Amino acid sequence: MTLMDIDIEKALHYLQSGDKYLPNLSLDCVIFGFHHNQLKVLLLKFKNLDFWALPGGHILKDEDIEVAALRVLAERTGLTNIFLEQFSVFGNLHREVKSFMHKVLEINQLQAPLDCWLFQRFVSIGYYALVDFSKVNPQPDTFSEVCDWVSLADLPELAFDHSEIIQKALETLRASLDKKLVGFNLLPTTFTMSELHKLYETILGTPLRRNNFQRKMLSLGILERLEKKFTGAANKAPYLYKFK
Amino acid sequence: MTLMDIDIEKALHYLQSGDKYLPNLSLDCVIFGFHHNQLKVLLLKFKNLDFWALPGGHILKDEDIEVAALRVLAERTGLTNIFLEQFSVFGNLHREVKSFMHKVLEINQLQAPLDCWLFQRFVSIGYYALVDFSKVNPQPDTFSEVCDWVSLADLPELAFDHSEIIQKALETLRASLDKKLVGFNLLPTTFTMSELHKLYETILGTPLRRNNFQRKMLSLGILERLEKKFTGAANKAPYLYKFK
DNA sequence: GCAAAAGTGTTCTCAATACACCCATGA
DNA sequence: TCATGGGTGTATTGAGAACACTTTTGC
Numbered sequence: 001m002t003l004m005d006i007d008i009e010k011a012l013h014y015l016q017s018g019d020k021y022l023p024n025l026s027l028d029c030v031i032f033g034f035h036h037n038q039l040k041v042l043l044l045k046f047k048n049l050d051f052w053a054l055p056g057g058h059i060l061k062d063e064d065i066e067v068a069a070l071r072v073l074a075e076r077t078g079l080t081n082i083f084l085e086q087f088s089v090f091g092n093l094h095r096e097v098k099s100f101m102h103k104v105l106e107i108n109q110l111q112a113p114l115d116c117w118l119f120q121r122f123v124s125i126g127y128y129a130l131v132d133f134s135k136v137n138p139q140p141d142t143f144s145e146v147c148d149w150v151s152l153a154d155l156p157e158l159a160f161d162h163s164e165i166i167q168k169a170l171e172t173l174r175a176s177l178d179k180k181l182v183g184f185n186l187l188p189t190t191f192t193m194s195e196l197h198k199l200y201e202t203i204l205g206t207p208l209r210r211n212n213f214q215r216k217m218l219s220l221g222i223l224e225r226l227e228k229k230f231t232g233a234a235n236k237a238p239y240l241y242k243f244k
Numbered sequence: 245m246t247l248m249d250i251d252i253e254k255a256l257h258y259l260q261s262g263d264k265y266l267p268n269l270s271l272d273c274v275i276f277g278f279h280h281n282q283l284k285v286l287l288l289k290f291k292n293l294d295f296w297a298l299p300g301g302h303i304l305k306d307e308d309i310e311v312a313a314l315r316v317l318a319e320r321t322g323l324t325n326i327f328l329e330q331f332s333v334f335g336n337l338h339r340e341v342k343s344f345m346h347k348v349l350e351i352n353q354l355q356a357p358l359d360c361w362l363f364q365r366f367v368s369i370g371y372y373a374l375v376d377f378s379k380v381n382p383q384p385d386t387f388s389e390v391c392d393w394v395s396l397a398d399l400p401e402l403a404f405d406h407s408e409i410i411q412k413a414l415e416t417l418r419a420s421l422d423k424k425l426v427g428f429n430l431l432p433t434t435f436t437m438s439e440l441h442k443l444y445e446t447i448l449g450t451p452l453r454r455n456n457f458q459r460k461m462l463s464l465g466i467l468e469r470l471e472k473k474f475t476g477a478a479n480k481a482p483y484l485y486k487f488k
Numbered sequence: 489g490c491a492a493a494a495g496t497g498t499t500c501t502c503a504a505t506a507c508a509c510c511c512a513t514g515a
Numbered sequence: 516t517c518a519t520g521g522g523t524g525t526a527t528t529g530a531g532a533a534c535a536c537t538t539t540t541g542c
Contacts, residue, residue, distance in 0.1 A: 022268045025367060065335030065367060089333055089369050091309030123269060123309060123369075125333050194494080212532065214495075219530095228539095235493035236539035438521080456505065458522070463503090472512095479520035480512035 004047045010142045018117025021058035026124040028056040030169035033133035034186040038151045039202050044144035048107045051159040069127045078137040083130045083185040087172040091123040100159050128169040130185035184243040192238040248291045254386045262361025265302035270368040272300040274413035277377035278430040282395045283446050288388035292351045295403040313371045322381040327374045327429040331416040335367040344403050372413040374429035428487040436482040
């Protein structure tokens with residue numbers, strides 16, 4: 001097995017940068033996107049390990065926690081101005097961060113003292129973000145070889161307790177969909193009713209009657225109807241809408 | 245002005261116990277109770293200062309965060325087995341914990357080094373708890389002279405950002421009332437429909453039709469009707485109910 | 489003309505609302 | 516017998532579900 005190189009200098013710098021951040025605290029971002037009628041999350045694959053993980057990070061000592069989350073999001077997606085919401089804190093004693101970190105360092109042949117800050121207990125603040133899939137430019141970090149979208153229906157093996165975190169994020173998203181109308185953050189600025197319909201069906205995991213869905217959405221008074229969109233398909237051209 | 249004494253030994257011990265806890269992390273508990281048709285929260289009044297605050301605490305290095313919250317609740321109420329839910333994290337850079345701590349120590353003539361752990365930045369995890377008012381036995385802590393119920397409609401001046409925390413807790417409670425049926429945790433094991441009705445009206449802040457409310461509750465199938473309760477009042481005796 | 493998908497109309501159902509009425513209780 | 520609050524009956528309303536139908540588009 002050949003190993004992927006990691007940037008040793010960057011890695012060592014990271015291992016020694018514990019005093020920049022609030023200790024014992026981390027944050028994990030569940031970044032949702034919608035593409036090809038599938039709900040996806042942006043994940044990182046560790047170099048030389050068959051584990052994926054959520055984009056995450058730490059909070060600078062003089063940084064708002066929300067600003068820290070936005071910073072992490074910007075680093076992984078290239079985007080600013082992202083819809084973002086805190087949804088839960090994961091503070092179990094047995095989150096098993098330490099053993100994963102050991103694996104990551106070992107496989108990459110990095111030495112770290114036993115009292116390295118990364119082996120501490122971490123209480124993690126969970127954020128979920130909704131982005132326009134087409135605008136994202138995924139960027140791996142030092143310890144990951146890939147940063148890519150993964151379908152929620154087909155998640156790989158995840159490190160830490162990140163499966164649980166994604167599950168909880170999804171539940172929060174579902175609950176907020178009707179109540180706070182957050183779904184539009186997953187679409188481009190203009191979209192067809194059919195696209196919105198598919199989005200709702202996918203997130204909620206249940207079929208919704210096309211015609212009733214349309215009436216419901218229109219009755220909310222939050223959509224502005226624009227020109228028609230001619231796709232070349234042999235059917236009536238749908239209107240484009242934008243969110244008011 | 246005469247000062248209330250504080251237990252110097254306990255206070256000093258507390259000032260030096262920073263290494264027991266996860267640094268930069270705290271938790272605040274919004275404990276709701278219902279009494280005399282009013283929604284109340286349990287607050288502490290600082291000794292020799294005109295500020296009140298939420299019961300709070302820190303997380304031991306080898307303690308689950310939820311266990312820590314239950315420990316704080318037990319210390320202030322004498323109760324175990326409390327309904328408890330995490331609702332938000334407060335991590336603003338400018339929470340201004342430090343200046344309040346200075347005031348508290350100064351007025352009580354306690355010396356603390358400038359690098360004392362209490363002057364750190366704190367990210368605080370907010371929990372709300374619902375308790376049976378009649379079962380609570382409020383216990384002040386070292387730095388407080390009073391631990392008592394305060395009506396939400398009549399809050400005193402609060403330390404830190406505790407007003408904001410209470411507000412957010414109330415919003416969460418309102419949203420959870422119908423969805424998760426958590427309200428019963430605020431009542432004794434048996435109660436009349438009228439009591440439940442008043443509870444809902446008080447929490448939601450809106451009048452609810454008595455008869456429709458009754459039908460709605462009964463139709464949920466979560467109440468068990470028990471014997472009648474004869475109060476001595478000149479009217480039909482209401483049934484007692486208990487939550488299934 | 490035809491298939492495919494978009495858009496709208498109409499009925500039905502059920503729960504929430506609003507109103508009315510009867511019942512038990514103690515003074 | 517009366518006032519008071521508890522409990523139930525019933526008509527009305529409105530939102531959502533289920534059905535049908537018309538319209539537009541490219542082949």
